[in-house]
Amino acid sequence: MTESVLDFDRVAIHLGGREILSPTSLSVRRGEFVCVIGPSGCGKTTLLRAAAGFVAPSAGRVSRHGQPINGPTREVAFVFQDYGRALLPWRTVEANVSLALEAAKVSPADRPARIARVLATVGLGAHAHKFPAQLSGGMQQRVQIARCLAQEPELMLMDEPFGALDAMTRESLQDELARLVREQGLTVVFVTHDLEEALYLGDRVIALRANPTSDKPSLAALIDVPLPLPRDQLSTKEHPEFLRLRRALYQYLGHT
Amino acid sequence: MAINFRPFVFPAVLLGALEWWARTTGKGSDALAPPSAAVRAFGGALADGSLLAATGFTLGSAALGLLIGALGGLGLGTLLGLSRRAARLASLSVEVARPVPSVALIPLAMLVFGFGLRMEISVVAFACLWPMLVLTQAAVLQVEPRLLEVAHALQLSPLARFTKIVGPAIVPRLFVALRLCVAIALVVAVTVEIAANPHGMGYALIIAQQSLDPALMLAWLAWIGGVGFAINAAALALQRYVARRMGAEGAA
Numbered sequence: 311m312t313e314s315v316l317d318f319d320r321v322a323i324h325l326g327g328r329e330i331l332s333p334t335s336l337s338v339r340r341g342e343f344v345c346v347i348g349p350s351g352c353g354k355t356t357l358l359r360a361a362a363g364f365v366a367p368s369a370g371r372v373s374r375h376g377q378p379i380n381g382p383t384r385e386v387a388f389v390f391q392d393y394g395r396a397l398l399p400w401r402t403v404e405a406n407v408s409l410a411l412e413a414a415k416v417s418p419a420d421r422p423a424r425i426a427r428v429l430a431t432v433g434l435g436a437h438a439h440k441f442p443a444q445l446s447g448g449m450q451q452r453v454q455i456a457r458c459l460a461q462e463p464e465l466m467l468m469d470e471p472f473g474a475l476d477a478m479t480r481e482s483l484q485d486e487l488a489r490l491v492r493e494q495g496l497t498v499v500f501v502t503h504d505l506e507e508a509l510y511l512g513d514r515v516i517a518l519r520a521n522p523t524s525d526k527p528s529l530a531a532l533i534d535v536p537l538p539l540p541r542d543q544l545s546t547k548e549h550p551e552f553l554r555l556r557r558a559l560y561q562y563l564g565h566t
Numbered sequence: 567m568a569i570n571f572r573p574f575v576f577p578a579v580l581l582g583a584l585e586w587w588a589r590t591t592g593k594g595s596d597a598l599a600p601p602s603a604a605v606r607a608f609g610g611a612l613a614d615g616s617l618l619a620a621t622g623f624t625l626g627s628a629a630l631g632l633l634i635g636a637l638g639g640l641g642l643g644t645l646l647g648l649s650r651r652a653a654r655l656a657s658l659s660v661e662v663a664r665p666v667p668s669v670a671l672i673p674l675a676m677l678v679f680g681f682g683l684r685m686e687i688s689v690v691a692f693a694c695l696w697p698m699l700v701l702t703q704a705a706v707l708q709v710e711p712r713l714l715e716v717a718h719a720l721q722l723s724p725l726a727r728f729t730k731i732v733g734p735a736i737v738p739r740l741f742v743a744l745r746l747c748v749a750i751a752l753v754v755a756v757t758v759e760i761a762a763n764p765h766g767m768g769y770a771l772i773i774a775q776q777s778l779d780p781a782l783m784l785a786w787l788a789w790i791g792g793v794g795f796a797i798n799a800a801a802l803a804l805q806r807y808v809a810r811r812m813g814a815e816g817a818a
Binding site for chain 1: 710712713715716718719720721722726730731734735737811812
């Protein structure tokens, strides 16, 4: 069995006196792409923030390689949904990526080559000297992804990264992310509210439900996605298995 | 490039009317002089060097007072913005001291420093300290929380968090505060000179009035207005330049 990178052991989270996440156990293995879906307010972002160490669980244990986590680490990269706010507007694209290297105390001499490499990976090589405000939303999100790649993280946590983008841009970024994950062997936990996005990208999909009760816990379903790789927008989304899983997930989320 | 003359029509009509009135009905008035006489008086003040000396004194003390007050406000405001505890401890003192009219400090400043540069600087610095402090504190508190999370996720040290995130994030707002303080510094410096300090443009203005020389008084008034306008325009241009440089295109 492959080594697990992230473990949730009966993790429950209460915020403001309300139970956001009822006790949930799951683990993410190295090289796996796990999607978390669910309706608004089901705690999927909270789960991701707990995995990042931004919030501490109210009960249970979040651990990486068996060690409980107590705060963020550079081994874990976090991609925020609101790319416009997560970038430094006064820094150029390359200087934004450089922030991750500065944080990791990479020597100034080694930075340019590493920045050029990650910018090329996300297709921003020609825009290194532009400011975020000069880029489209999709390109700004690529900058954020590039900054996270520059961290050379072991685990990438993505909070609805394509949720604010138009449909065309979202699909092309999905394909690019899938390619990156394949090429670099990344481990990803990807939060989304889009069923098709979850099935298209994920090796596994975790479905959460809102307002958990004792007989209906947060974890509604854990589904393996045995769709062949590489996937593409047309044939994968017409695959009978894709349609079957989509229907099953829809029922889990809509009528359970 | 064609210059648009329309904004100048109204002031020109007003000056013309004043000139006509002062030469006819108001001849010999102790309050108003024809603008042409003010221009002659201005030429005289320029020629005998009093204009430049007084302007230099006022601008110099306003600038030094601004520098001291703004730096103090910047430091204290940053501290109060970063530390909730410091803000709680200081809030009463700030709220009590801030509304004290700066010119009410002139008697105290005179007793401590006597007449001259230091007394004027101290009053200007007091006047500039508070707006700078309050605006800096607000700017630090308004730094995009997402950026602080990015700093957290990247585990930046407290120093790096300040130099790489908080510092650059507040710069555009600091220049707005600085522009406000520039205007305050000039107003307070001239007020101190009119009220107490026997130096600078304000003193020259009040002396012209007391020696019943309305032409010279009007000349000084117009000059002070012109200097104020030029300084505010320069500060505004600087603020806009900084906002552009800090990547605010499209955002502001």
